[in-house]
Amino acid sequence: MQELRDAGVMLRLIYQAMKTRDIDTDAIFARLGVDEDYVFTEQLRTPHNAQLYFWQVVEDVSGDPDVGLNLGRVLPAYRGQVLEYLFLSSPTFGEGLRRAQNYQRLLSDAANTDFFVEGDEACMVLDTASEEVSRLKHFNECFVQGLVTFFKSITDGRFQPSRIEFEHHRDTGQALVQDTLGCEVVFGAKENRLFFPVRLLAHPSPHAEPELLALHERFASEQVARLEKKDIVGQVERIVAELLDSGEVTLDAVAERLQIKPRTLRTRLTEAETSFNQVLADFRYRLARQLLATTDESIDEIVYLTGFSEPSTFYRAFKRWSGMTPIEYRKTAQGKDAMVDAM
Numbered sequence: 633m634q635e636l637r638d639a640g641v642m643l644r645l646i647y648q649a650m651k652t653r654d655i656d657t658d659a660i661f662a663r664l665g666v667d668e669d670y671v672f673t674e675q676l677r678t679p680h681n682a683q684l685y686f687w688q689v690v691e692d693v694s695g696d697p698d699v700g701l702n703l704g705r706v707l708p709a710y711r712g713q714v715l716e717y718l719f720l721s722s723p724t725f726g727e728g729l730r731r732a733q734n735y736q737r738l739l740s741d742a743a744n745t746d747f748f749v750e751g752d753e754a755c756m757v758l759d760t761a762s763e764e765v766s767r768l769k770h771f772n773e774c775f776v777q778g779l780v781t782f783f784k785s786i787t788d789g790r791f792q793p794s795r796i797e798f799e800h801h802r803d804t805g806q807a808l809v810q811d812t813l814g815c816e817v818v819f820g821a822k823e824n825r826l827f828f829p830v831r832l833l834a835h836p837s838p839h840a841e842p843e844l845l846a847l848h849e850r851f852a853s854e855q856v857a858r859l860e861k862k863d864i865v866g867q868v869e870r871i872v873a874e875l876l877d878s879g880e881v882t883l884d885a886v887a888e889r890l891q892i893k894p895r896t897l898r899t900r901l902t903e904a905e906t907s908f909n910q911v912l913a914d915f916r917y918r919l920a921r922q923l924l925a926t927t928d929e930s931i932d933e934i935v936y937l938t939g940f941s942e943p944s945t946f947y948r949a950f951k952r953w954s955g956m957t958p959i960e961y962r963k964t965a966q967g968k969d970a971m972v973d974a975m
Contacts, residue, residue, distance in 0.1 A: 653703065718731050864901060
């Protein structure tokens with residue numbers, strides 16, 4: 633099964649919002665086992681299911697039980713991406729919305745939005761393809777504000793939701809959410825839905841240009857095709873995770889699990905602009921950082937969990953990757969003295 637991932641632009645917008653609200657991003661990223669440079673990694677795509685842990689960490693560090701709602705208030709508008717260009721070069725907001733649906737994977741593999749009209753209202757169904765994330769309060773309340781901010785930016789401020797329905801429940805703060813979003817809000821609904829006046833679909837774009845629209849659609853198609861080529865990387869990572877503790881993490885072993893020839897796997901990874909050795913090294917590095925930053929596992933145990941045969945080999949590799957020894961990294965990430973005798 634392919635792991636669902638979100639475009640890095642989502643994390644970058646949240647990062648900027650956290651900076652605006654003076655939330656300790658150093659502490660958050662230390663808990664996540666990454667540094668802040670990770671946010672600006674080129675072509676970054678983060679695991680969708682990591683939203684659960686991410687938002688829990690953000691709430692813990694900020695101490696704000698409504699952190700998703702409050703970050704949504706200051707979330708920057710989604711800018712400079714091909715989906716924005718599709719909207720702007722389409723003749724109307726409705727046409728842009730229909731076209732963007734074809735390329736929603738550029739925002740998230742988990743995005744599966746539907747769109748329909750009922751009388752005087754239009755509705756977007758915001759399906760994240762993950763039941764747990766669909767019910768995550770912080771994610772939902774931040775994401776829908778980001779969507780509304782984006783829609784306002786491309787309709788000269790005319791977009792206004794008429795009703796929002798959330799899958800998640802709220803025991804308190806319902807009025808605060810309603811005041812923040814400026815419309816009727818329903819909790820505990822069957823789906824996450826965004827309603828707005830149907831007349832907005834006809835709102836014309838002053839930037840509409842048929843030739844630009846064709847260019848942007850071609851560019852969007854090329855980006856989706858590039859993502860499809862990179863799907864093989866996620867498949868390889870999933871199998872690597874299963875094989876790490878067996879000591880049989882080889883291209884041949886992974887190819888056998890994928891039921892393809894090793895040569896085919898090597899070719900597909902080349903098309904995805906990487907190699908088996910690079911995918912393996914990247915996966916081991918991410919896993920090692922996560923274990924060092926978020927657990928008290930001994931170094932010997934981390935050596936085993938990351939698939940290295942000897943501690944010395946692990947030490948050399950980690951030093952090459954991070955510029956620090958594993959012990960130094962743990963001290964920095966956890967913000968406290970790690971137990972040297974944990975070795």
